[in-house]
Amino acid sequence: MSRQRAADRAIVHEMFQSTDFGSAIIVLVFGADGQSVFSTNATNPCAPSAMKLSRVGIHAACGAINSAGDWTLRLRVNESLSDSATISFPIATLPGSKTAGQMSSAAIILQAGDTYYIQADGPSRNIILARAIIQWEIL
Numbered sequence: 001m002s003r004q005r006a007a008d009r010a011i012v013h014e015m016f017q018s019t020d021f022g023s024a025i026i027v028l029v030f031g032a033d034g035q036s037v038f039s040t041n042a043t044n045p046c047a048p049s050a051m052k053l054s055r056v057g058i059h060a061a062c063g064a065i066n067s068a069g070d071w072t073l074r075l076r077v078n079e080s081l082s083d084s085a086t087i088s089f090p091i092a093t094l095p096g097s098k099t100a101g102q103m104s105s106a107a108i109i110l111q112a113g114d115t116y117y118i119q120a121d122g123p124s125r126n127i128i129l130a131r132a133i134i135q136w137e138i139l
Helices: none
Strands: 010-020 025-029 051-065 071-077 085-089 097-101 116-138
Touching: 010 025, 051 071, 051 085, 085 097
Parallel strands: none
Antiparallel strands: 010 116, 025 116, 051 097, 051 116, 071 085, 071 116
8 A cells, every 4th residue: 555645654763872982983883772783783673664764863972082073874784884875973072963864865765674784983082972863764
């Protein structure tokens, strides 16, 4: 059955978070539902039905900035090591910074059973707290 009106859209949000209390951090591995998610992990979220990438929101903070520059959030599908979509975002010192918007490719469609994960990388930071919310439209 197809949706007849835009108001009939079903939207879901998946929350990921990451913390690293080390120094000179350049990569963040995120977790969802209490489990780490990354390229070789069988715990990556699985799409229950076809869904389309819609938007993302990121709130990130750090204790100290070692190198200037933005970070990149990368969405990858089916344990691929290639980016399906990206978005740049700052990580400012506490209380941090917030970024919301569309990722580089809004044409990402997952089929039922596809898995996905996110990771972020960028210039050196100390003590990072980050949360990302990925918005999907159920097709």
